Amino acid sequence: MTTTTTHARLETTERDERKRKRAAIIKFSLAGAAVLGIGAAATSAGWTDDAWFGAGASAVDPDDAIDLRGAFVADGTPADGDFITADDAPGTGDDVVVIPAEVFADLTAGDSITVPVWIKNMGTSDLVIAPPTLETEGDLFEAGGATVTLGSAPTSLASGSAATSVDVTIALPDSADADVFGGAEGDVVIGFQGSIANRA
Incomplete structure (x- = not known):
């Protein structure tokens, strides 16, 4: 009885883990599609673009x-x-x-x-x-x-x-x-x- 319960728990845990991995992959894919979609919309809507630079500076000791x-x-x-x-x-x-x-x-x-x-x-x-x-x-x-x-x-x-x-x-x-x-x-x-x- 104890063995069966443990086995069932292991199966459930593995299944949940697979779902989590699959869910993560889907989320990343959707996020990528969303970024691409927004980028395409912005490019076609505005014909300008900006480049920004930041820098730190220091003097010698x-x-x-x-x-x-x-x-x-x-x-x-x-x-x-x-x-x-x-x-x-x-x-x-x-x-x-x-x-x-x-x-x-x-x-x-x-x-x-x-x-x-x-x-x-x-x-x-x-x-x-x-x-x-x-x-x-x-x-x-x-x-x-x-x-x-x-x-x-x-x-x-x-x-x-x-x-x-x-x-x-x-x-x-x-x-x-x-x-x-x-x-x-x-x-x-x-x-x-x-x-x-x-x-x-």
């Missing part, structure tokens, strides 16, 4: 987009870990790439020293690089004394591109007077600035 970093290594090419953020001008913070004092130490008349400094775009946007700034301070760089020159600097750096080097040369001319420049000291500050490259 400068904290992620602009990340120009600098590095100095004594030999070879720096690794990513050698690059530091150098947002602050010397004297206003600790984020300055320091070239050790001994690199340009003990210049003599007619002497010059050239070393590369490295910059890298570690942000998410391509950058336009402004012409670098160069400032000198101290007795060594007074008129007739040492000069600082920079090699070619990039005008742009793509996001994810390899590091780029720029040569820095400090030279003391043959004519430098030992009585004036002997033992003189000075400081050099070089700045690179990157800004987001706008799409053309």
Whole structure:
């Protein structure tokens, strides 16, 4: 008796399920016909049509987009870990790439020293690089004394591109007077600035 009742219930359940599936198929078919019918009526009734567009917009986050970093290594090419953020001008913070004092130490008349400094775009946007700034301070760089020159600097750096080097040369001319420049000291500050490259 229990088995028969269960069997009857199963048959009823399967039948109901088939009806539901069939009903769903019919509903979808009718709905499709209704949509087609309305579409045809609208097209024949009005000879115009509209197209509408919607869009969202956003601005880049400068904290992620602009990340120009600098590095100095004594030999070879720096690794990513050698690059530091150098947002602050010397004297206003600790984020300055320091070239050790001994690199340009003990210049003599007619002497010059050239070393590369490295910059890298570690942000998410391509950058336009402004012409670098160069400032000198101290007795060594007074008129007739040492000069600082920079090699070619990039005008742009793509996001994810390899590091780029720029040569820095400090030279003391043959004519430098030992009585004036002997033992003189000075400081050099070089700045690179990157800004987001706008799409053309």
